[in-house]
Amino acid sequence: MEHPGKLIFAPDLVLDRNEGKCVEGMVEIFDMLLATVSRFRLLKLQCEEYICLKAIILLNSGKSELHTGVSVNHMPHDYH
Numbered sequence: 001m002e003h004p005g006k007l008i009f010a011p012d013l014v015l016d017r018n019e020g021k022c023v024e025g026m027v028e029i030f031d032m033l034l035a036t037v038s039r040f041r042l043l044k045l046q047c048e049e050y051i052c053l054k055a056i057i058l059l060n061s062g063k064s065e066l067h068t069g070v071s072v073n074h075m076p077h078d079y080h
């Protein structure tokens with residue numbers, strides 16, 4: 001089921017942009033999430049692919065930032 005302009009976090013938690021206005025910075029985050037969802041739809045991303053992307057992001061979230069060229073050279077070995 002499509003809900004244009006809304007984000008579905010759970011079956012009973014559907015938010016639109018106006019509901020985020022009461023929290024500072026929430027509208028910007030909401031817009032970024034909507035843009036990401038739109039790109040996923042354009043790519044026809046399957047649920048399984050989304051879950052894999054989510055797992056990769058969560059598993060690599062503790063990696064430190066790249067500061068040197070040496071770090072960049074080692075990056076393919078560090079990230080999976």
